Amino acid sequence: MATKSTAAEGARPASEPGTLVLLCVAAWAIPGAGHFWLGRVQKGVVFLVALTTMFGLGLLLQGRLFPFDLGEPLVALAAFANAGLGLPWIAGRALGLGNGIVTAVTYEYGNTFLIVAGLLNFLVMLDAYDIGAGRK
Amino acid sequence: MSSHLLLLVIFALLVSAVFATLSRDEPREQLRTGAMMFGGFIAAAIILGWLMFPLPL
Numbered sequence: 102m103a104t105k106s107t108a109a110e111g112a113r114p115a116s117e118p119g120t121l122v123l124l125c126v127a128a129w130a131i132p133g134a135g136h137f138w139l140g141r142v143q144k145g146v147v148f149l150v151a152l153t154t155m156f157g158l159g160l161l162l163q164g165r166l167f168p169f170d171l172g173e174p175l176v177a178l179a180a181f182a183n184a185g186l187g188l189p190w191i192a193g194r195a196l197g198l199g200n201g202i203v204t205a206v207t208y209e210y211g212n213t214f215l216i217v218a219g220l221l222n223f224l225v226m227l228d229a230y231d232i233g234a235g236r237k
Numbered sequence: 238m239s240s241h242l243l244l245l246v247i248f249a250l251l252v253s254a255v256f257a258t259l260s261r262d263e264p265r266e267q268l269r270t271g272a273m274m275f276g277g278f279i280a281a282a283i284i285l286g287w288l289m290f291p292l293p294l
Contacts, residue, residue: 147258151251158247162238206239214248221255228259 124233128226130187135229148225155218156189164211165201166193179212185219185226249278 128135133148167180183199184190193199199215202208231237238244257271 143264144258147254151254155248155251162244207244210244210248217248217252221252224259225255 121230121233125226125230128229129185129222132186132189132222132225135226135233139229139232141232148222152186152218152222152225153189155214155221156186156193159211159214159218160193160198162207162211162214163202163205164199164208164213164215166190166199166215179216182216182219185221185223186215187222190219245282246279249275249282253278 124135124138127138131149132152133145136142136145136148166183167176169180170176201211205211228237253271253274256274257267261267261270
């Protein structure tokens with residue numbers, strides 16, 4: 102009987118649902134951690150370096166880590182995007198970083214770096230999930 | 238660090254690296270895709286910048 106060949110062959114799927122949840126939590130908390138877990142070290146290194154650099158630059162550029170203010174939907178959405186970066190975001194909030202200086206000429210650039218870094222990490226997390234589930 | 242062009246180049250470089258790594262598996266393909274994306278980002282920004290130069294009219 103012939104067997105189907107899939108693109109997932111050769112990957113190291115984390116097929117258990119509980120393992121997949123842990124994988125997603127790790128991928129959210131530390132950029133690239135999900136790919137390290139799955140043995141995709143080169144990809145993990147790129148994600149770790151690029152996303153933490155974006156986050157650090159965003160803070161240096163006086164960007165703001167937005168609060169979850171549901172009264173202001175755009176602020177809440179920006180906060181959700183910021184939260185995509187996991188532990189660096191938690192550490193930034195805990196250390197009181199990312200207050201944002203509106204009058205700084207780089208304020209909007211900083212916000213862009215911070216928001217995009219978080220959103221990209223959500224994509225990276227979904228990619229790790231797909232690999233872990235054997236879809237890629 | 239308030240040069241608009243420098244910040245644009247850094248942003249384009251980092252985003253291209255992440256997207257290329259996400260979308261390709263082979264390092265050579267990642268490099269090629271990333272370089273094309275990076276070039277596209279920079280070219281689009283410069284062209285749009287010049288198109289908007291006369292505004293507001």
